[in-house]
Amino acid sequence: MKKLVSIALALILVFALCSIGYADNPVVKIGVFEPQSGDNGAGGKQEVLGMQYANYLTPTVEIDGVEYDVELVYADNASSNDKAPTAAQTLISSGVSVVLGSYGSGVSIAASDTFDAAGVPAIGVTCTNPQVTAGCDVYFRICFLDPFQGTVLANFAKSELGATKAYCLAKQGDDYSGGLCNYFIEAFGADNCVYEQFPDGTSDYSTYITNAQNQGCDVFFSPVSTEAAAQIIAKANTQALGMPILAGDTWDSNVILAAAKGTDLQICVTTFYQEGADAEFDAGIKEWINSDATALANNGGNDELAAVTVMGFDAYYMALEALKAAGSTDPADVLEVLPGVTYEGVTGAIAFDEIGDALRDSAFVKSCNTETGVWDFVSVATVG
Amino acid sequence: MQTVLPYIISGISVGGQYALIAIGYTMVYGILRLINFAHGDVFMVAGLIMVYLAASLPLYVAIPLVILLTVLLGFTIERVAYKPLRTAPRMSVMISAIGVSYLLQNLALYITGGLNKNYPQIPWISDRISILGMETTRVTVITPFLTILLVVLLVLLINHTKIGMAMRAVSLDFEVSQLMGVQINTVISVTFVIGTFLAAVGSILFFTNYPGVVPTSGAMPGLKAFVAAVFGGIGSIPGAVIGAFIIGIAESIIKGLDTILIVNGAITEQIGLATFSDAFTFVLLIIILVFKPTGLFGEKTADKV
Numbered sequence: 001m002k003k004l005v006s007i008a009l010a011l012i013l014v015f016a017l018c019s020i021g022y023a024d025n026p027v028v029k030i031g032v033f034e035p036q037s038g039d040n041g042a043g044g045k046q047e048v049l050g051m052q053y054a055n056y057l058t059p060t061v062e063i064d065g066v067e068y069d070v071e072l073v074y075a076d077n078a079s080s081n082d083k084a085p086t087a088a089q090t091l092i093s094s095g096v097s098v099v100l101g102s103y104g105s106g107v108s109i110a111a112s113d114t115f116d117a118a119g120v121p122a123i124g125v126t127c128t129n130p131q132v133t134a135g136c137d138v139y140f141r142i143c144f145l146d147p148f149q150g151t152v153l154a155n156f157a158k159s160e161l162g163a164t165k166a167y168c169l170a171k172q173g174d175d176y177s178g179g180l181c182n183y184f185i186e187a188f189g190a191d192n193c194v195y196e197q198f199p200d201g202t203s204d205y206s207t208y209i210t211n212a213q214n215q216g217c218d219v220f221f222s223p224v225s226t227e228a229a230a231q232i233i234a235k236a237n238t239q240a241l242g243m244p245i246l247a248g249d250t251w252d253s254n255v256i257l258a259a260a261k262g263t264d265l266q267i268c269v270t271t272f273y274q275e276g277a278d279a280e281f282d283a284g285i286k287e288w289i290n291s292d293a294t295a296l297a298n299n300g301g302n303d304e305l306a307a308v309t310v311m312g313f314d315a316y317y318m319a320l321e322a323l324k325a326a327g328s329t330d331p332a333d334v335l336e337v338l339p340g341v342t343y344e345g346v347t348g349a350i351a352f353d354e355i356g357d358a359l360r361d362s363a364f365v366k367s368c369n370t371e372t373g374v375w376d377f378v379s380v381a382t383v384g
Numbered sequence: 385m386q387t388v389l390p391y392i393i394s395g396i397s398v399g400g401q402y403a404l405i406a407i408g409y410t411m412v413y414g415i416l417r418l419i420n421f422a423h424g425d426v427f428m429v430a431g432l433i434m435v436y437l438a439a440s441l442p443l444y445v446a447i448p449l450v451i452l453l454t455v456l457l458g459f460t461i462e463r464v465a466y467k468p469l470r471t472a473p474r475m476s477v478m479i480s481a482i483g484v485s486y487l488l489q490n491l492a493l494y495i496t497g498g499l500n501k502n503y504p505q506i507p508w509i510s511d512r513i514s515i516l517g518m519e520t521t522r523v524t525v526i527t528p529f530l531t532i533l534l535v536v537l538l539v540l541l542i543n544h545t546k547i548g549m550a551m552r553a554v555s556l557d558f559e560v561s562q563l564m565g566v567q568i569n570t571v572i573s574v575t576f577v578i579g580t581f582l583a584a585v586g587s588i589l590f591f592t593n594y595p596g597v598v599p600t601s602g603a604m605p606g607l608k609a610f611v612a613a614v615f616g617g618i619g620s621i622p623g624a625v626i627g628a629f630i631i632g633i634a635e636s637i638i639k640g641l642d643t644i645l646i647v648n649g650a651i652t653e654q655i656g657l658a659t660f661s662d663a664f665t666f667v668l669l670i671i672i673l674v675f676k677p678t679g680l681f682g683e684k685t686a687d688k689v
Contacts, residue, residue: 037498037599045499078498172659194654196642199662201604203594206400206520207639211658212388214643227500230596238512239390240519256500297497 018074028068028329030319031075031087031096033111034103034120038079039171039225042255043308044103045298048074051100052295053285064327070320077107081173081221083323084110090299097329098316098322098338103308104225105129105146106175112136121335125315126249126272126308128305129179132357140338142315143272144344144363146176149248150183151272152180152381153221153364157188160378161244163219165192167212169232171224172197180223180248202228204225205235213242223248230259237263244268252366252375254304259342261373270363273347274305274377281346285309304374307331307347307364314345387647390518391631391640397524397593399632400531404586405609406616406624407538408579410560414555414619418477422461424606426580429488430454430587431503431597432496438504455649458580459573492599503595510592517599523592528629530589534582535625542621547574551581555619611669617682627680631668635647635661642684 032051035044049143051072061068071327073094075087084102088111099115099122102108108127115122115138119266124141126134128149133139157163166188170177178197185193194215196208205228212220220243222232229251236245244266260267275282286303289295296303322341326333351359365378399446405427412420432627433453437446469477509523542548548644550571553561590605591597609624612631616623637644641657 008674041498042500044498075496164653193645196654196656196658198639199659201600203596203601203604204394204636205594207391207393207636208658209514210394211640214387214640214647217545227596227598230500230502231594234595238510238519238521240512257501300499329561368675 024261025060025067025069027071028139028323029073029094029096030100030316031073031091031094033075033099033101033103033107035079035086035092035107036074036076038226040079040104040107040250042226042300043250043253043306044079044101046253046300046306047101047103047308047312048297049289049295049322050285050309050314051316053288053309054313054316056288058320061323063323063329068323074133077102077111079104081105081110084108085114087111088114090092092120096120097331098123098319098334100312100319101125102127104176105132105179106173108132108139109175112139115139117372118331118333119335121338123309123315123318123322123338127176128249129175130357131175131179136211137355137374138335140352141276142318142347142350142358143249144313145357146180146248148361149184149270149363150180151187151383152365153180153246153248154184155383156268156270156365156381157219157221157246161219161246163244165217166194166221167215167217167243167253168193168195168199168217169208169212169220169222170195171228174307175251176304177222181221182224184221194232197367198228203231205232206239208232209235209239209241213239218243220245221247223250226253227257229256233259233265233267234262236265241265243357252307254300254302254306257264257304257368257373257375258300260370263373265368265371266368267367267368267370268365268378269368270365270381271307271376272364273305273310274364274366275305275375276347276377281313283356285313310346312366314343314347314350317345318343318350386517386643388503388637388640389516390520391636391644393515393518393520393524395633395636397527397632398631398636398652399629400527401586401590401593402570402609402612402632403531403625403628404582405605406612406628407535407621408583409610409613410616410621410624411575411579412614412619413549414475415464415572416466417474418466418481419610420480420579421481421606422488423579423583424457424602424609425485425488426454426461426602427583427587427590427606428492428597428599430580430584430600431591431601432492432501434588434591435501435503435597443504443506446504447588450588451581454584455577455580455589458576458583462573463495467572468584469630471635489599489603496597496599498599502599503597505595506588519594523589525659527589530585531625534585535621538578538582539621540556541578547571551575555646613666613668615672615679617679620679620681623679623681631665634664634668638664643672 077084077087077089084107105127128146166180170181251269289303325337362382366375369376408423434450465480550566612628615626616627638661639658645651
């Protein structure tokens with residue numbers, strides 16, 4: 001009897017395997033290299049949402065005349081530079097044709113060697129530090145870069161906010177905030193900037209607020225992770241900061257809106273996309289987010305769109321374009337054609353330069369409406 | 385003075401929160417000779433429980449419930465992870481404590497999905513107030529006084545009650561007090577209950593001030609509180625409290641040292657001292673361990689042969 005049962009179980013297992021093997025379409029895998037936990041977990045999840053929505057709209061792709069099912073393979077880099085190479089290796093081992101991500105420049109830089117060694121192309125979605133693509137042949141990206149963003153922010157602080165002295169706060173050892181602060185300081189003038197860094201695991205930001213006030217600064221620049229941002233906003237509010245807060249693309253998130261709602265702070269950010277630029281797209285993705293409980297939770301509990309979500313959406317289609325152009329699922333073939341791939345996305349036209357960076361010359365400036373808790377459009381900024 | 389004052393006030397507040405955690409470390413060490421590495425994570429779990437309870441219950445129900453559930457968690461950890469190892473070598477219990485710490489962190493990671501959870505606003509104590517010309521929250525001012533009140537009560541409990549006497553006896557000699565009829569398991573459970581109670585109170589004060597809970601939220605405060613306990617002399621309650629206040633204030637001043645010096649004209653350029661605030665705490669730990677291993681108020685022990 002026992003033998004009979006075990007034979008039956010074995011047969012069930014075999015049949016189960018067969019049924020997987022005889023799925024109707026072949027599968028092409030796209031790696032999603034994003035933080036799902038840690039400092040940038042919230043941002044990473046929002047970026048993934050865009051890819052999932054794109055995958056929901058377009059679940060298949062025709063490569064060389066054959067219809068393939070697209071499967072998203074996830075790896076959590078935990079926002080940590082030392083876990084990033086392992087996560088990258090996981091994706092490579094599972095046989096992905098192309099990788100999307102990551103949110104956060106540090107993890108992308110840390111994983112670039114792993115992707116390079118395996119010859120798997122990676123498309124950075126919102127990693128803005130120049131070092132992601134510099135010196136790495138397989139890394140491309142669809143967003144603007146920090147030297148550009150830093151200059152835009154510095155110009156905005158000077159001309160629009162009338163600032164003469166800036167307080168810059170970055171996280172120690174974080175390539176994104178440190179890099180962006182440096183480019184901001186370069187453009188703003190080093191003599192007029194106070195630059196400080198806080199260590200990993202900091203929870204008391206009140207002293208940094210006091211520092212900015214005591215040194216007579218008139219703008220507070222802190223392009224840090226949204227987790228730290230929520231704390232900084234809370235402290236800025238209770239300590240009556242008294243100057244505008246300025247930040248980069250990471251702050252374009254509903255985490256910031258929730259933290260700033262009901263305060264009397266002025267918060268401005270530069271970002272990739274302004275909600276309302278494509279009404280049809282906005283309506284579609286909001287409906288999808290609201291219909292899926294997990295998606296809604298990952299978006300922070302409401303359907304306010306983050307720019308990184310829209311960038312994730314465009315990145316997915318960029319990957320599909322690359323697969324179509326390559327006519328193969330082999331990473332090497334995708335890598336070969338990727339520099340020439342172009343795509344007209346929701347966030348604008350995307351094309352790569354010779355380093356693999358996107359040719360983009362404009363950023364949106366938005367300010368936080370602390371009464372209604374939404375972003376107000378301010379201007380489109382370019383650098384002459 | 386006007387420049388330095390905000391740093392000192394914020395430092396005293398941080399110190400008070402460290403103190404409430406440090407007492408848990410020092411009491412457990414005093415009795416079990418165990419460094420309870422899971423203590424910082426219990427503190428974090430208390431924060432998470434509050435986040436989830438406050439979403440559905442009014443605060444006057446949620447706050448007592450948070451304290452109750454946290455105490456229950458501390459009690460359960462002791463019964464499940466430490467009590468079966470009572471006769472095992474001390475190292476095994478310590479490894480078990482590290483295991484519990486990782487278990488709690490990863491459970492929190494699983495439940496929250498790694499996302500930052502916003503701590504609920506507690507009315508009145510999170511209101512903005514102006515004190516001596518600086519803006520801060522009411523909780524910043526309340527924390528040190530509440531801490532000192534709780535410590536005084538705790539010292540009274542230890543010195544003037546029967547269970548307090550039993551605790552002192554157990555901490556002096558584990559086996560002899562057992563022979564004298566002290567219910568050792570009860571005493572240890574009470575120790576954990578008090579320690580986690582203080583951690584729960586500390587967590588309410590801490591997260592009201594710094595409102596974001598992530599699975600690793602307990603790690604840094606836990607580590608700092610541990611340093612405070614060692615600095616004050618591990619096993620000594622007043623020592624832990626004083627150590628915590630010193631570390632809190634010193635850290636806060638170091639973070640603002642550049643600014644203080646510039647405003648007072650001692651230096652003209654940033655020299656980046658703020659970066660060393662954490663380093664200071666841990667260098668202090670090394671110095672204390674090298675030059676005065678028993679800490680400020682620690683008991684002198686001679687090894688029994």
